[in-house]
Structures are given as C-alpha cells and as structure tokens.
Amino acid sequence: MKINISSNKQPATDRLSVGQNKRAMTDAYQASNTPSSSQVDLSTTARQLQNLQSSEHDLNIEKIQSIKDAIASGKLEIDTSRIADSLIASARELLK
Template sequence: MKITSSSSLSINSVTSSRTPAGTRAGKNAPERSTVELSPAARQLATLKNSDNDVDVARVQAIRDAIASGQLKIDTGRIADSLLASARELLK
C-alpha cells in the first residue's frame, strides 16, 4: 500500500495493489480513495514538524551552569517526581 501526503497535511490518495478474490492483478487498476485527517492528527503533524522543539538559550544556560559548577540538583525532588510517576502508572 502506498500513501502519499500533500503539504496541506491530508493524504491525497491511497493506492492498493490488492485485488478482489478471484480476479487477476493484471486486469484491474489499483483501487484509489481519499483520506482526510482529523484536526487532532493535523495538530500532531504540525508539532512533529516544529523547528522550535528546543529552547537553545535555556540549553546554553544549563551548559554554562554545569561548566561553572553552579548547577544545583535537588535529588530529593527528582526522587519524589519519579515515585509520583510510578504511582500514577500503577493506578
């Protein structure tokens, strides 16, 4: 099955090489149909293509803090968050 997409984030056509039972592939043209994406799917595609995934300034600030020895890590807070996440998964 071949799926192609356009820049408007909807799938233009779906081409299937499958043929109905009892027919021969050489005699029938591939089946074509149109698929429309939901608003949620379009939003997810937009997020996937985002160039602003990383706050470069924040990353640099953390690098600088690590390099200068000023980064303070609260291990208790990290442990509490991990335990809370594990409890949430067990519900």
C-alpha cells in the same frame, strides 16, 4: 414425441459486446464522478501531532545553553527531592 428447446440465450458474441458495453459505461461513470482535486481535512488532534513533528519543538536551545553554562561555571543546582517526587508520581501513574 419431439422436444423443442427454445433458447432465449444470447449468442456468445452478443454477450461479449454487452459485457464490453457495461465496462465502458462503468468507466464513463467513474470518470465523470471522480473529483479533479483531492482534499483532506485533518482533525484537531492530527493537526497538533503534525505541529509537534516540526523541528522547532525538538530542542529548547536557550535552556540547553543555560544548563551548559551552569555546569561549566559550577553553579548548577540539582534538586534531588524534586526528582525523587517526580519519579514516585510517575511510578504511581504507571501502576494505576
């Protein structure tokens, strides 16, 4: 009895060309579906954070100068009870 094995497999050279064709088709598809320009839409929170990073929000120059002038002239008044109340309120918030 003779066993005949029929092979439906493609030769290695054909498989290689099929693989190359698939790759070429994939590359062509990706190239045609890639946008030419990119856009990013920031959320409201992201825009607020971006605005806070600008240097204009770093220091209040006028307030700093008025404090310097008050110190220099001896007219700076410090409300210690207000500072203490703020520290207590801050500590309460942290303990929640």
